[in-house]
Structure formats: structure tokens, C-alpha cells
Amino acid sequence: MNLHTIGVIISREYLNKVKKKSFLIITFLVPVLFAALTILPTLIMLFAKEEGKNILILDRSALVRAYMTDSDLARYTFCNGTEEADSLKAALPASGQDVLLVVTPAGDSLFDLKAESYSLKPLGEDLKKELQDRLRLAVKEKRIADYNIEGLPEIIENVDSDLSLRSFTLDRQGNETVSESGVFMTVSMLLGMMIFLFITLFSGGVMSSVIEEKSSRVVEVLISSVRATELMFGKIIGVALVALTQFFLWILLTGGLIGLAGGLLGKEFFAQGDMQAMLEMSGGSQTGILPAMPENSFAGDLMATLTSMPWGEIILCFFLFFLFGYLLYASLFAAIGSAVENEADTQQLQIPLTIPLMLGFFITVAAFKAPDSPIVWWGSMIPFTSPIVMLARLPFGVPVWEIVLSIVLLILTFLACAWASAKIYKVGILMFGKKGSFKDLWKWLQMK
Amino acid sequence: MNMISCQHISKHFGEKVALDDVSVEIPAGKIFGLLGPNGAGKTTLIRIINRILVQNEGVVLFDGRPITREDVARIGYLPEERGLYRKMQVGDQAMYLARLKGMSASDASAELKRWFEKFGISSWWNKKVEELSKGMAQKVQFITTVVHRPSLLILDEPFSGFDPVNAQLIRDEILELGRQGATVMLSTHNMESVEELCDNIALIHKSRVVIAGSVGQIRRDYGRHYRSLEYTGKDLSAAAGVFEIISDEAKDNRRCALLNPVSGADNAALLDALLSQGVNILSFSETTARMNDIFISLVQS
Numbered sequence: 001m002n003l004h005t006i007g008v009i010i011s012r013e014y015l016n017k018v019k020k021k022s023f024l025i026i027t028f029l030v031p032v033l034f035a036a037l038t039i040l041p042t043l044i045m046l047f048a049k050e051e052g053k054n055i056l057i058l059d060r061s062a063l064v065r066a067y068m069t070d071s072d073l074a075r076y077t078f079c080n081g082t083e084e085a086d087s088l089k090a091a092l093p094a095s096g097q098d099v100l101l102v103v104t105p106a107g108d109s110l111f112d113l114k115a116e117s118y119s120l121k122p123l124g125e126d127l128k129k130e131l132q133d134r135l136r137l138a139v140k141e142k143r144i145a146d147y148n149i150e151g152l153p154e155i156i157e158n159v160d161s162d163l164s165l166r167s168f169t170l171d172r173q174g175n176e177t178v179s180e181s182g183v184f185m186t187v188s189m190l191l192g193m194m195i196f197l198f199i200t201l202f203s204g205g206v207m208s209s210v211i212e213e214k215s216s217r218v219v220e221v222l223i224s225s226v227r228a229t230e231l232m233f234g235k236i237i238g239v240a241l242v243a244l245t246q247f248f249l250w251i252l253l254t255g256g257l258i259g260l261a262g263g264l265l266g267k268e269f270f271a272q273g274d275m276q277a278m279l280e281m282s283g284g285s286q287t288g289i290l291p292a293m294p295e296n297s298f299a300g301d302l303m304a305t306l307t308s309m310p311w312g313e314i315i316l317c318f319f320l321f322f323l324f325g326y327l328l329y330a331s332l333f334a335a336i337g338s339a340v341e342n343e344a345d346t347q348q349l350q351i352p353l354t355i356p357l358m359l360g361f362f363i364t365v366a367a368f369k370a371p372d373s374p375i376v377w378w379g380s381m382i383p384f385t386s387p388i389v390m391l392a393r394l395p396f397g398v399p400v401w402e403i404v405l406s407i408v409l410l411i412l413t414f415l416a417c418a419w420a421s422a423k424i425y426k427v428g429i430l431m432f433g434k435k436g437s438f439k440d441l442w443k444w445l446q447m448k
Numbered sequence: 449m450n451m452i453s454c455q456h457i458s459k460h461f462g463e464k465v466a467l468d469d470v471s472v473e474i475p476a477g478k479i480f481g482l483l484g485p486n487g488a489g490k491t492t493l494i495r496i497i498n499r500i501l502v503q504n505e506g507v508v509l510f511d512g513r514p515i516t517r518e519d520v521a522r523i524g525y526l527p528e529e530r531g532l533y534r535k536m537q538v539g540d541q542a543m544y545l546a547r548l549k550g551m552s553a554s555d556a557s558a559e560l561k562r563w564f565e566k567f568g569i570s571s572w573w574n575k576k577v578e579e580l581s582k583g584m585a586q587k588v589q590f591i592t593t594v595v596h597r598p599s600l601l602i603l604d605e606p607f608s609g610f611d612p613v614n615a616q617l618i619r620d621e622i623l624e625l626g627r628q629g630a631t632v633m634l635s636t637h638n639m640e641s642v643e644e645l646c647d648n649i650a651l652i653h654k655s656r657v658v659i660a661g662s663v664g665q666i667r668r669d670y671g672r673h674y675r676s677l678e679y680t681g682k683d684l685s686a687a688a689g690v691f692e693i694i695s696d697e698a699k700d701n702r703r704c705a706l707l708n709p710v711s712g713a714d715n716a717a718l719l720d721a722l723l724s725q726g727v728n729i730l731s732f733s734e735t736t737a738r739m740n741d742i743f744i745s746l747v748q749s
Contacts, residue, residue, distance in 0.1 A: 002517075008547045016536065217531025221592070224498040224525040225548040227517070430500070432529065443462065 005226045006234045013209065013238025018245065027246055031253035039261045053098040053127060058085060060104045061113055067138040073127050074099075089118050099123065101131065111142045166301065169308075169397075183305040184395045185368040191314070192364030192392035195322050199387065200357060202243045203329040207346065209235055210337030210429070219429045228426040233418075236330045243326065313403075314394050320407055325387025328414040329353060335421035338428030339436030349438070360385035364392035371396040381406050383413035420445055449512070451476040451600055451631040452497060457506035459492055466492040467503070468655040474600075474633055474648070476511075479626050481646035481663070482635040483739075485747050488652045490635045491528060494602055497633075498525050510600075521550040524598035528605045528635070530589050532577045539573035542592050549596040556595065563591045567617075582609055590618060594625060601625060603634040607641060619645065639739040643667075649739075651746060658746050667736040670745075674737070675707045675718070678730040686725035690718050702730060 017023055055074045059065060059081055068076040077097070079088070085102050092100050099119040106114035115135050117123060123131075144152055168176040210232075213219040222231055336349045363379035370376065371393055379389035380398070386406045390398070427444035428436060436444075452474040459467040467489045474480045484490050495501040497508055499520055510519045532541055539560070546556035564570045567587055577585055586609050594601065606622065607615045622645060626632055636642060642649060643663065650660035659666060674694065680702050684693060691707040709718070715732075722729060 004550065005548055008544065012544050016533075212533070216534055217527070217529040218533055220500070220527040220529060220531070221525060221545060221589075222548065223500050224520060224523070224527070225545070228500075430495075447462075 002226065002230065006230050006237075009226065009231060009234030010238040010241065013235050014241050014245075017205065017209075017239065017242045023242070023246070027249050028253065031250055031257055034250070034254045035257035035261060039258065054096060055099045055101055055131075056088065056092075056095065056097040057101045057103065058083060058088060060102075063111070063113065063142055064103055064135060064138045067134045071130065073130050092118065093120060099127075103135065111139055111146060113139055183302055183309075187306075187309065187314075187395045188368040188371075188392045189364065191318065191394065192361065192367065192388050195318065195325065195391050196357065196361045196364075196388045198243060198247070198322055199325050199329050202239050202326055203333040203353075205242070206236055206239050206330040207333035207337035208343065209239070210334050210425070211340060211343055211346070214338065214429050214432075215341040217432075223429070228429065229422045232331070232334050232422055232425050236327065236334065239330065240323070240326060243322075309395055310397070314391075317394055317403060318391060321387040321391055321410070324407065324410045324414050328383065328387075328410065328417055329357070331414070331418040331421040335424040335428065335441065338425040339431070339441060341432070341435070345435045349436070349441075356384035357388070360388035363389045367392035381409065383410045386410055423447070449476045450474060450509070451511065452515075452633070453509040453512075454493065454497070455507050455509065457493065457496060457503045457508070459489075459496060459501065459503045465655050467496075467652075470506075470652065470655070470657050472650045472657060472660065474631060476631050477626070477629055478647040479622070479632040479634065479645050481642045481649040482633060482652065483637075483639075483642065483649055483743060484635075484652035489655045490652055491604065493652070494525075494604055494633075494635065497602065498523060521596065522599045524549075524593040524596065524601045526590060526593040526601075526603045526606055528608075530586060530609070532585055532589060534578040535576060537573070538575050538577060538580070538588055541577065542588060542595070545592040546595050549598075551596050559595050559597075560591065563595055567591065583611060583614055586610060587614065590621070594621070599630060601630055601632045601634075603632065605636055606634055607636065607638055639743055642739050651743065653747055659742075663739070664736075666742065667739065670737040670742045674735045675709070675715070675732065676735045677705045677707060677722075677732050678702050679705070679722075679727050680730065681728040682726050684722070684727065686721045686727065687718060690721055706735070 052070070052072055053074050055068075055076050056079065057064070057068060057076055058079045062081065065078060068078075070076060085100075088100055088102075098121075099117055102116045102118070104114050106112045113135060115131070117128075117131070141153070144156060167181060170176050213222065213231075219231075226234075332353055333350075336346055336353070339349060340346050360379065363376060363385060366373060367376045367379070367389055376389060376393060379385045380393050380402070383406075387410065390403065390406050424441050424444045427447055428441070431440075431444075450473045452472070454470060454472040457467050457470045457472075458465075470489070470493060472482070472493070482490050482493065492501065496503050497515070499515065499517065508515045510516075510522075536544075542560050543553070543556050546560060547553060551559070561570070564573060569584070569587060572580065572584065572588070577588070580588070590606070593603070601622070603622070606618055610618060619641065622632055622634070632645075634645070646663050648660070648662050649666065651658045661669075675691070678699075684696060684705060687693065687707065689710065690713045691709050694706040694708050696703060696705040707718070719729070719732065
């Protein structure tokens, strides 16, 4: 290996990619998207509140008036109760009211209600829920009162509980840490997804670069100056540096943007919104649940969980698993690129590589639902899925020996695949005029 | 002294034999032509000398010793399939290729600027390759082939894709580099340029060397048997038995014939026979065959 020429190859590959417009666009767009994803739920909640609707209620049951008090969503007006529903309906467009709510007794039971709404535009989900909740509460309280048992309302009040499970994890010394599972799921999913995207994106970049050199025929001049393997690995390393640069810039810019937004929106508000956003992204919580929980301790738990995660370990592992996972896939994608002269011909040849990548991605879903299941364990050991699955497992805590074993297996597989890929690449890049098949690749691998 | 000496090179791709016991000598400081029909194995041989491919058998000597990886920095190679990065700027690209040949950045930059000026294309430095015409790109590629002052130039079909003016420019550059001491190996189908440029040739056909040697010698060897004759007057019946008549056709107001001596016959006997028959001889000469005819006759036989 000639270090001078490898250096020249790496720097061309690096500069060429970094100077591209697409690199700049992606570098700056992703943090904006990312920051937007973090901040947006808060912003949406802030600005997307509907203006309150005017609601006209025709109440024939005389039960609900006490429960229909004005809220952010609606301002209620009651009719006498004697008007005809049909005439009210006909007058609605000109009345300045948005919704006509008709509540009538239903069925045999005295305290059963039928409710119908009429509006010019369909009801929003939130408003519908509010109306429904209030009507139900009216019926419920009426029925409770109807039992005429002394103290019953208080009893029922006491029976309801707003219990929520607080989780702690114990280490061997018996120290306990608060651990909120939604946070684990979010972090786990983000890590798995990021490494999947990175590997796919940058290995694909290596493949395109190989195809570009082959189809433009520049490759023959290149390998008359340098070894084919030097060219291949120079290219792979160059793209890896591009990836690291981009990663670094993303972290920097995303952090900067979130920080900036935080400063603008006010710290307290921001912290709260951020957590809510994270919870929502994890899918584990719906907006309705959040206010029911004791705000302070929940936010505290969240922070405690985040800080209790083995971040050093996670960052180190992210780096290592990305690096070797990328190297493994990039060398294989390079071999495939060497067999074809245009990108469209790669579809078939890519299948054996995209399947394990996709598989890894799907197993991560299992990983954050059931981190200790056998499929997740094996997924985090088998080298073609391990970079993705292991990262998704990490937030839940993985014994060191498993991590080490997984990395060692990954590195060994990389070395074997790199050796095979280099052999295929060497022959493939000089095969002009026809598209290589799996059979060809196998033949090239065996060539001396 | 030979710059390159290929000794008993064999190369096969699976079942297919590309080169079969090929030996070729390329004398230092000369221009050498590698000839052969398409698919004969020329490009394979060139790639083996460039160490792009590894032969199955045989050795390649460079300057008298087995060729090593470091020697390729002293070779300039213009492949038949030309190519540059389409999206890269001309200057960056030329710098890249020069630096891969081991030049320092400052040296490469100075040399390239000199060549760009010489070819009158300095204004292309910041253009992208895709903005250039095919001929323009070829010029750039030629410069990248010679910029590192290689002692051996390997040019595969150097004139294809050039218009006559630029082909002449390249031809002059090749001769100039030859005068400066570079050894040139060129592969071409253009037999006129072989006659014009090459000192020595080797012709490869069906994976084997069919003929090799100096161009002058080969042309004499293959032309030796023929005499060309321009005459008027009587027909050539007198020559029958002494020479075989290859062709005899009217041309303007005279006739031109190509004769092949029957073994043992000499020029004096032929001239005697003709003169005694009253044939009026306008010119009589031994012909040296044209490379084109030699090529065709060897490849077809």
C-alpha cells in the first residue's frame, strides 16, 4: 500500500463529495428538519389552537346546562328548549352560530340521552371529544345522584385513582435509578434509525462513486497508477470521512438550532414542550394522558432517565458500529458497483444487501418493544444486522461481553468481505460492455 | 538496451486464452508499434505491462529487471477507452491524475500550466469536463498522460477521436517526446502512422506474435519478392516462366504490373527477356510492401 497515493485518493473523494451542492443542502437541511421535529409539536400546540366555536344547544332533557360552560374550544348558548329543531337547523347559517347541538332524552331510562350535532363544517376531533365528555359526565352524575345514597359521589371520587407506574432500575449494588420506558424507546429507535440511514446513505455513495469511475472509463487510467485495492479503500475511507464530517456538522447545527429556538421561546416553556414532543414521538403517550400525570415528578423522571443512560458507551458504540457496519456494507456495495456501468443495473445485485439492512431495521422495532427477546439478541450478534440492532438495544443496557463479541464478529466479517470484494472489484471494473450477474461475481471472486 | 522486455507472457481469463507465449522487445528511446486486429490481445498485453492485470506465466522486464509497482510511475498510459470524471473541473482532475503518478502538488501544477499553455487551452482550467467536446477532452487526457515526464509512454489508439489538425499536433508531440528520449509504445490500426512513426513493430494475431522487428526490415522482407513495372508496347508474355504475373493493368497511357520472381530468377534475366521482346520499360523497381498490405495478408492467412 502506498500512503501517498491513498492520501491523494482519499482527499479527492472527500473534497469532491463535500463540495457538492447536495452535500451542503443535506448538511443544512437535516438539522433544520431535526430541530423542527423537536420543536414543532410545541409550536403546533401553541399556534394550532382552534378559535372557539359558537355552539347553540337545544336541550330537551334539562340535564346538561350546568356542564356546558365556556372553554377554549367552545362558547355555549342555550335556547329555551321549546324551539323546533328543524327551524333552528334552517336558521343556523345566518345565526352566527357554528354548531347546533340537540340533546333529547332517549329510551326508557330517564337518564339516557341522545345527542346530535349539526354544523356547516365537520366537527374537529377535539371539540367532539369535549362535547361527548361533558354529556357523559352529566349523565353519569345524574345517575349517581339518582341512587340517592349518601356519600356516593365522594365514594366514587375516592375509587378513581390516577395511578401511574414509576419505573426504577437497580444495579448490582442496589442503587436505584428512575427509568421512564418511553425515553428508552425513543432513544433506541433514534439510534437504530440513524445508523440504518447512515449505512444505507454512505454505502450507496461509495457504490455510485465506483459506477461513476467505471462508466466514465476513468478507472483504467487510475488503476494504471494505483492498485485497484488502494483505489477501492481510498474511496471507502474518503466517504467515511465525509460521513463523519456530516455527522459532526449535524450534531453541531441541530444542537445550535434547538438551543437557539429554546432561547427564543423561553427556557421553561421549551423544556416542557421538548419532553412532550419526545413522548409523542415514542408513540407511548397521547396528549390526553400527560396533564393527568403529576407534572413535576414526570419531567424530573424524564430528565433522570436521560441522564442515567450510558451515554459514553452509547456514543462510543455508535461510532464503532457505524464505522465497521459502514465499512462492511461499503465494501460489498463497491463490489456490486464494479459489476455494472449504470445505477439502474444495480437493483438486482443489491437485493442480498438491502434485505439484511431492512431486516435489521425491522428488528429494531422489536428491540424497543421487547429488548430481551431472542430475535433481538441474535439480530444484535449477526454482523449484517448487528450495527443497527445493537444500537437499538444499547439504551436498555447490554453486557459488555456481548458488545465486544458483536464488534469482533463485525470486524472479522468486514475483513472477509473486504477481501472478497476487493477481488471482485479488481476484475469487475475492467469488464466493460456487459452487466455482471451473480454468476459473474462468483467467477471473478475465484480468479487469480 | 530494451525498455520493456516481455518474455513468454501467457494470460487466460477462465477458459479464454488472451495471450499465448508472447514475447516482445521494446528498445529504449524508440517508437514501437503494437499491431493486431481487434480482440488479438493487444490491450491485455498493455494492461499487463501497466500492472493492471497479472499474467499467468512469463515475466516483464523494465529497464532490464522485473517490473515493480514503483515503475508504473515512470509509465504514461493513454487507454483506448478514454475517460475523465465528467463533473470534475479540468484543472483539479489533471492535478489529481498527476499526483497519483507521484508528483508533488507544486510540481504538478507548474508542469500542467506549462502544457496547458503549450496546447493553448489554459482557459479550460476551471471548466468541467462535461462542458468540453470529445476532442477537447482528449487533449486534456493526452496532457495527463505525459505530464509526469514518463520514460515509457503507452498510447492505445492515440489518434482516434482527433480531427486531422489535432492528430498532427499529437503526432508531433509523440515524435518530440521520442527525441527527448522517451520510449513510446503505441497501438494503432492506422498503418500510415505506423510507417511514419514507428521504428519497430510487433503484430499480434489470435493471442500470438505473428511478426516482429524493425519496420524497414519487415517492409523489405515482405516486399522482396515483388517487382513493380511500368511499361508500354508489347504484352508481358515473355516474362512467363521467369516471373509470375501478380497483376497487370492499364493506367492512363501505360500499364502497371506487379511481378513475383520464380525461384532462382534474377532481375537481369527478367529485363533481358522483356527487352528482347520489345517491351518498352518506363520504370522497374523492387517494391517494399505497405504495412497495410502486410497486416491484411498476415491476418487473413
